Structures are given as structure tokens and as C-alpha cells.
Amino acid sequence: xxxxxxxxxxxxxxxxxxxxxxxxxxxxxxxxHCNRVHWYPRHICPFCHSTALEWIEGSGEGRLHTFAVxxxxxxxxxxxxxxxxxxxxxxxxxxxxxxxRGVDPENPESIRxxxxxxxxxxxxxxxxxxxxxxxxxxxA
Amino acid sequence: MNTQFSRSAAIVGAAEATEIGYLKDPxxxxxxxxxAIKAVSDxxxxxxxxxxxxxxxxxxxxxAEHLGIHPKYIDTTQVGGxxxxxxxxxxxxxxxxxxxxxxxxxxxxxGYSMRKVGGSGPRRGLGNDNSPASQMTSAYGLSGAPSxxxxxxxxxxxxYGTTPEDFAHVAKVTRDWATLNPRAVMHSKxxxxxxxxxTIEDVQSARIVSWPLTLLHCCLVTDHGGAxxxxxxxxxxxxxxxxxxxxxxxxxxxHSNMLEMEDFTAxxxxxxxxxxxxxxxxxxxxxEMALVYDSFTVxxxxxxxxxxxxxxxxxxxxxxxxDAAPGGRLPINTNGGGLSFNHSGMxxxxxxxxxxRQLSGTAEDGIxxxxxxxxxxxxxxxxxxxxxxxxxxxxxxxxx
Numbered sequence: 193x194x195x196x197x198x199x200x201x202x203x204x205x206x207x208x209x210x211x212x213x214x215x216x217x218x219x220x221x222x223x224x225h226c227n228r229v230h231w232y233p234r235h236i237c238p239f240c241h242s243t244a245l246e247w248i249e250g251s252g253e254g255r256l257h258t259f260a261v262x263x264x265x266x267x268x269x270x271x272x273x274x275x276x277x278x279x280x281x282x283x284x285x286x287x288x289x290x291x292x293r294g295v296d297p298e299n300p301e302s303i304r305x306x307x308x309x310x311x312x313x314x315x316x317x318x319x320x321x322x323x324x325x326x327x328x329x330x331x332a
Numbered sequence: 333m334n335t336q337f338s339r340s341a342a343i344v345g346a347a348e349a350t351e352i353g354y355l356k357d358p359x360x361x362x363x364x365x366x367x368a369i370k371a372v373s374d375x376x377x378x379x380x381x382x383x384x385x386x387x388x389x390x391x392x393x394x395x396a397e398h399l400g401i402h403p404k405y406i407d408t409t410q411v412g413g414x415x416x417x418x419x420x421x422x423x424x425x426x427x428x429x430x431x432x433x434x435x436x437x438x439x440x441x442x443g444y445s446m447r448k449v450g451g452s453g454p455r456r457g458l459g460n461d462n463s464p465a466s467q468m469t470s471a472y473g474l475s476g477a478p479s480x481x482x483x484x485x486x487x488x489x490x491x492y493g494t495t496p497e498d499f500a501h502v503a504k505v506t507r508d509w510a511t512l513n514p515r516a517v518m519h520s521k522x523x524x525x526x527x528x529x530x531t532i533e534d535v536q537s538a539r540i541v542s543w544p545l546t547l548l549h550c551c552l553v554t555d556h557g558g559a560x561x562x563x564x565x566x567x568x569x570x571x572x573x574x575x576x577x578x579x580x581x582x583x584x585x586x587h588s589n590m591l592e593m594e595d596f597t598a599x600x601x602x603x604x605x606x607x608x609x610x611x612x613x614x615x616x617x618x619x620e621m622a623l624v625y626d627s628f629t630v631x632x633x634x635x636x637x638x639x640x641x642x643x644x645x646x647x648x649x650x651x652x653x654x655d656a657a658p659g660g661r662l663p664i665n666t667n668g669g670g671l672s673f674n675h676s677g678m679x680x681x682x683x684x685x686x687x688x689r690q691l692s693g694t695a696e697d698g699i700x701x702x703x704x705x706x707x708x709x710x711x712x713x714x715x716x717x718x719x720x721x722x723x724x725x726x727x728x729x730x731x732x
Binding site: 199232233261264265269272277287288289 | 462464467479482541544596
């Protein structure tokens, strides 16, 4: 079945990220001056304000920072309710939003903040593969 | 230092559109603006033609044109529901600097009627649809404010060991206030089929919107128009209305997109209130009541902590222990809040209007002469929160 949910459109600046997802890589912007990774991609490092940025391949691993269970949604997502959205603390630093997999939306009390998560990619169309994260090991 | 601004301007009037709430006959946002502006002009005796500074959330040029005025100071700051508290801050600076004499701050939003007549008016103008932040968030099915704020309550409960039931007290007590305010949408069964008092069980058993938020943890989406006028002390003293002095004002922001929220249990209200207290030469212990944006129960509870009026992790206790309730030590959201009074999408103007009524001793009048709930407070802290717990504007207001 065709992917029926919103599909992001790359801009020139974010191309390396979306190119990476096609090859199963989670590319992250890093500042060559202070070495910190930031998310979402900027034109300037939000920590030290250097503009000398590079893309690195991230580990695709992190921890669950917080989550919610969506019982109201629109478009293609309306078919999926309830589903879990989450913020992920990347092992490299900073945070990503995702729809979390490998958890039970009907039982939110069973979902553990701090759980280890791994990224996976779903092909949405010819050009775009969207990152989603999955709980691989329950945390504290 | 910002202390020289303190009390350099007063709010001299605050009025609402002819009808607010769930309007049977739909209205456009501009009509709600104009009804309120006409009402505040009548209330204060300040002619619309004397307005020389205009402040609104995205509307200022369209609004001035509609009124047929040519202001000297045009500010259309739109950073969400706290924009109106920031407008007060900006207006007092413009008045203090001698640029303007009379500032109009105006709000019109048909959060309910727009389903029938469209959401007329300027667009938010925040970023663009294909910004990097949007690209990295738009794929994940979030739909509006509740779907974001719920993440903050989950994290808060993890950090502090609290439960959704703890926050339900915010909704229950705020509804108690609404039952004293005939203008409140949820005042009674007469005003709404789901109106009147509610229990903690009612809050927790309501349908889930975005776990852990049930419907009754979330604010209303109604129609509202409101306007306030600020002016310099000499003019304020000459009017038929009682002035309410802006003793302190501050604004700040943590982020724009929730992706950039460092600490999901805190907002920039700690910084904006510090600036407001400093300007006022006052502190949390001097505040006799509080009006804080309660987009969600968790918003109000966190805000009270940020304002220094509750220890971290214990904001909800102000409601649970009865301090915030009618007759309590520190009345909070005496109009019934965005949760049960009125919330049109942005709620900062409703805060200003209730603050003016309380501190000018006119809360009893309500709208159209209906009875209300005067507290007798002489100081009030007002805090707006915009975006996704993103931006904050704080005011310390004092009675004459």
C-alpha cells in the first residue's frame, strides 16, 4: 500500500540527511569547532556559533526521553490511533522526535523512559525514507 | 537596569467583544477585534482617534486600516498566546520613551466560529512550512498543541513522581472558579451541557486526547475578542476608569519548536518573571493572586513553579491543597481559566482583561452587568505561555 502520511520535502541544506536515510544511515550535523552534534540541522552551530559544520554518520542509537500516546490525529495517521510519539536523546547528543515502535500504546504505563532505542527507516516514496525509532531494551 | 520603567504606564481599560464563547451566530476575527476596541473606547472615554500606538498578534496594519487610524508605533509581535503580555511590555517602553501616549492592544480570534466562517486574518508567520525543524517533525502525526504538551506531562511525572490525577486538581479547581463567572463557557448546565462543577474522576475518565492528557486537562477552543488601553500616568489620572499600574514586565523564550525544549519540566517564565519582579521591586511573596495561561493543566502547574510561587515538582499542590481555589490563600485563574472560561486559540488577552477587572475592583460587574467574583487582591502576577511551552511574557500588575 502506498505511504499515506505526510512526507517531508528536503531543502538543499538538509539533502545530506535525506540522502543518508536512503542508504540506511542517520546523518547528523556536527560543528567542527566545538564538536557538538545539534538537531535539527542549522546554518550555524547553536552552541558556539561557528558556521564550520559537517555531516557525520550517527550510531542510530539513543534513549527514550519522553513520550505521549496520540488518540487524535489527521490524515493517514488517523488510521493508526492510538500511536506513541516520543522524543529520543541521541547518543551523540541533542534530541529527535519520532513515532516510537515496539511499544504498546494501549498500556502506556508499561513504556519506560530511559529505554534504549534504535533507528530504522521506512520508505515513503522514491526519494524519501523516514526515520522511526524502536525500543530494543527497556530502561530504568 | 529596567527599574526606571516601573509604573511608567497604566492599563486604564479592558473590554471584551459583545459576545464571547461558543457563538451561535458565527463571527469573524476582525469583528471580534472591533467590538472590543469600541467597548474599551467607550469604557475609558478615550476616542479611537487618540490611539497612536497599535499592538496585536499579527494584525496591526490591517487593524489600523480598518479603524482608519495612522499610528506612530506599530507592533505586531506574534509568538503565540503570550504575545499580549509582551505587547504590554513593548507598549510601556514606547510610552516611557515618549513616542506614544495611548497604546491599544487588541485581540480577535474565532477559534470556534472559524469552522463556519473561516479563520480570517493574518497567518502566524512563524517560519515556513519547509523549514528544517518542520521537515524533521512533520512526518510524525502530531496534531496541534495537546499532542505536544502531553510529552511534557509524561516527563514531569517521571522526574517528580507525580501522576495525571495530581494535575486533575488544576482542572477541578479552575472549574470551581468558572461556576462563579456567568461569562464562563463552563459556568453551569445553562451555559453548556458539560458545564458546572466537576470531580477528579470526571477529569480522569474523560476521553483521552493525547495521553496522559484527557479532554478535561485541555483548554477550550472558543471565540473571543478583547482590547486594553495603556497610557502615561498624567492621562491615566484624568480618566473616569481606575488605572492598574504595570509595576513590572519581562519576556523570554526557551525555544520555538518543542524539539529544542531543553527541560520538559520548566519554561522561560523563570527568566521573564525574574525580569518582571526586578522591575517592580517586588517578589513572589508580594503577589496576592495569579493569572497564568492554563492551555493544559500541566502548563499552569509548571508556570507557578517558574514564578517562584511553588517549589519545583509541587506546582499542582496549590490546587490540590486549595490555595488556588475560591477563598484560598492565593487565588489563581479567577475567571475560570482557558480550561473553563474561554480560550480562543491564544489566551493572553483574557489574562489581561481579568487582571484589570480584579485590580480595578470591577470584576463584580462581569459583562453586561452580570455578577462575578471580586477577590480584593491589590497585586497580581500575570504569565502568558506561547507556542509549545516556548515563549513567556510576565507582568506584575498593581492596583492604584
